[in-house]
Amino acid sequence: MRKITVGMVLFPGFQLLDIAGPRDAFAEVRILSKGECEYEILTVGTTRGTIPSSSGLTIVPDRTIFDPCPPFDTVILPGGLGIFQVLEDSTLSEWLVRQHTSCRRIAAICNGVFAFGAAGMLNNRTVTTHWMDAARLSSMFPKAKVEPDLIYLKDGGIYSTAGVTAGIDLALVMIEEDFGKKMALDVAKYLIVYVRRAGGQSQFSPLLEMQAAGDSQIQNLQQYLLDNLHLNHTMASLAERLAMSPRNLSRIFSKECGVSLIAFLNDARIDAARRYLESTDHSVGEIAKQCGFESVDALRRIFTRRLRISPADYRQRFRSNDITRPELQKPLRPPLTGSVS
Structure with a gap:
């Protein structure tokens, strides 16, 4: 059996679907491979105890960033309304930097990429995020190149995605990298999603956001x-x-x-x-x-x-x-x- 260890970071106010979507996609690999391939997933909290998601549902993480963790092959950080409350958490920033140094790949879903920026991980990197947050990301981290229309993007070992359901797109990309295109396609068929979504974020977002001052x-x-x-x-x-x-x-x-x-x-x-x-x-x-x-x-x-x-x-x-x-x-x-x- 080939096993890949994945750490999923949880902070108060995280987007539940950012975690649940990829986790379900990863879980299908074991079922479809008849146990020959598997993702071992551990949730890692930024605080001790139960952690509420932005929808109000709560999760008790398997570990915290204060505890010893096994070596992760992959680390995934979700987005969510609470991300802006943890940007100044130096313990989280230091933990992310250590994981980036030691793991094969590290990914942020939606606005979770702001935590990568706060940790100094976006300098000279090309990333994406939810279309509503793209301008803010560019403003806060000017050394990053932000591509606001992409569903997902890979720059070296750093992966970033658009919002919410794009976490499933990310998981399918990783599954294809790890276990081949056929496995990714089989998981996509089971989940009833596209293995490669057509178009970018602009098909969902309004294009006319830049308006001149009133009465000019x-x-x-x-x-x-x-x-x-x-x-x-x-x-x-x-x-x-x-x-x-x-x-x-x-x-x-x-x-x-x-x-x-x-x-x-x-x-x-x-x-x-x-x-x-x-x-x-x-x-x-x-x-x-x-x-x-x-x-x-x-x-x-x-x-x-x-x-x-x-x-x-x-x-x-x-x-x-x-x-x-x-x-x-x-x-x-x-x-x-x-x-x-």
Whole structure:
């Protein structure tokens, strides 16, 4: 029998699914291999006694970071609402650094990666986290390169993932590394999940998070664009609307919003397109016209490049069976002659 020892760290307020998902995936390996392969999993608490999860369910850990532990092959740290209360815990930071030095791989699920940053483990590393925490992670640990759209990422012996259910994606990656692709596929089939999830986090997250200050010229322009996505906007026409040069508009927009005007417009069009895909029966061609794409091919190209999933696949995955949004069912506008892209 081949046995791999895994330590799962628990802190008050940890996300239960971050632990339960990978643990169930690992447990299936022993069943599917008929006992020839096994993950031996120990939970390690940051405090003594019962540890509450963020959902209120509690776990009594097998060990604590104050106790002797067996040599771990793999260490996994979950995320959760409580992670920001343990960032200044020097004992946890020192324990993580020791494990990183001695074990084969160490992983953080969701915002658990903040604890790696607090321990000084992210310098010159490329990592990911939940899309809602990506900007905060970049701000707190500027020496880390944060990739906000990835479901999981591996940089040397440090693994990081997006939020919550991405812990299962992580476990499947590890199972494939340890016991081969067939085993990972068999576990994925049993759990009824994809062994490799299509697309990145952007398919779940809103794209338009960067908004200008209220009542500014740029904020008014943003609203105008959102209300008129079907029009054939150009940098020159928008600059003329604000009585400034295209170069000055480009500079001011990027400064106030953190993204270029063209990136904002494309993201706005993609967000609108996916609302139509989720909530209407409109064809992809009709949606392309309504959202300001110059052609069906342009919509498919930009949509797939940004979300890493095609419009057709997106509609299949996210379409609501109860189409109840009349504002999206209005007649579509005439075809466009072009768009910013």
